[in-house]
Amino acid sequence: MEKLILDMKRLFILILLLMFSLANAAIIDKERVSIDLKDDGAADFEINIEYPEEVENSDYFIRAQVSNVIVKGGSGRILDCKIEEMDIGTSIICRNIEEKSVTYKFTAYNLIQLGKKMNIFSHQFSITDVKNFLEIMVKIPIGTALVEEERLEFSGLKPFYPENGIEGSDGRRIFIRWLFEKPKLGENINIIIVYEKIVSxxxxxxxxxxxxxxxxxxxxxxxxxxxxxxxxxxxxxLTESEREVMKIILSSKNVIDQRKIVKETGFSKSKVSRILKNLEERGIIKREKVGRSTKVKFIFGEKKSEEIG
Missing domain, CATH: 1.20.5 (Single alpha-helices involved in coiled-coils or other helix-helix interfaces)
Known part of the structure; x- marks a missing residue:
């Protein structure tokens, strides 16, 4: 009996809101809603409302508790709006604004059911104003994806609802977008998204x-x-000639073809061979035949038995 009384009370408040909106609100040309879902269960809302002409008043109602409310006019100025919390949600009431467009920003709570494996976002949009166009876009958190429909087969759920939503991605996050042309006054649009973590x-x-x-x-x-x-x-x-040879060896990641040393120093083959022989005898470098070429490696401080790779 108590539940029935509570439901009747909520219905009565919604009817009053609808009647109040019809009496005071102007026709909305375009309304775009962007919802950014967070890992902690909160959701950041941004609602941009465009009117055919300048309006004196603008209101927004959401069936949730909110915080961090900021309202801006199309001119860029922050509007001084009244926030009224009710049992069934929150009303943001802006008066004497003289603006053609209004943007509402706030954080809403308790719209996401966080589970061990799956999370469910659900929210009901009540059409209390005459709108020519309504766009709703919901972004799910980074590192999450929509649950595959096969896994929801026996739950009665879909990855997202209404099913005419358009799934997309901005390269980092998945989003679902719905477009509504002239939604019916008094209609309720229920948005549901089922998603899960893929990176943990x-x-x-x-x-x-x-x-x-x-x-x-x-x-x-x-x-x-x-x-x-x-x-x-x-x-x-080292002598000046030996230093010149060593600089070439050290700049070539330790291993170099003897012919390249001849080419880069400009020394004769016999001179380079003589310098390398002296360096090898002093344990500074090692020479090794690899096919038809001779490889030279810096080995100072290493075991002489190490082979050239």
Missing amino acids: LDNNIIFYALFIISFATIIAFIFFWRYRNKAKSILPI
């Missing part, structure tokens, strides 16, 4: 991944630092 990284996995990357970076830095210091430590003890 455990904090421990992220921590270990960052640790491995950091460790590898440190090791690489130490290796590079030791290699650079080894290379610098031998250059002062």
Whole structure:
């Protein structure tokens, strides 16, 4: 009995809102609603309403509790509007605005049913104003996707409803958009979306991944630092010709063809061969025949038995 009384009370309030809207509201040319669903169950709304001509008053009603309300006119100025909270929702009432378009922004709550595997967004839009065009677009959170219809077969649900919605993506997020031409006054449009997470990284996995990357970076830095210091430590003890050859070897990632050294230094083959022989005898480089060419590698501080890869 109490539930019946509560339902009758809500119906009575809706009828009063409808009558009030008809008496005070102008015809709406275009209304565009954008809803940004959040991981925590909140939803950010942005409603842009365009009128055929300047209006003195503009109202918006939503069947939810809201916060962070900002209302702007088409001129860009922030409008001073009254917010009235009721049992069945919230009314935003703007008076003496003299604007041709109005944008409402706010955060709404308790419109998303968060589950362990699936989340369900549902909201009812009550048509209390005469509208020529209504667009509703809902973006689901990053890292989520619509649940496949086969998995909802026995639930009576669809991935989204009404089914004439258009699914799309902006490259990062999936959205569903509905277009309504001249929706009927007094009609209720029920929007439902069923979605789920597709990317869920455990904090421990992220921590270990960052640790491995950091460790590898440190090791690489130490290796590079030791290699650079080894290379610098031998250059002062070399002759000018030997230093020129060594600079070419060091700039070629340690392994280089002997013919390239001849080409880049401009030295004769015999001179390069003599320099490399001296460097090899001092344990600074190693030469190895690979087919018809001779490969030269910097090995100072390494075991002489290491093969050239």
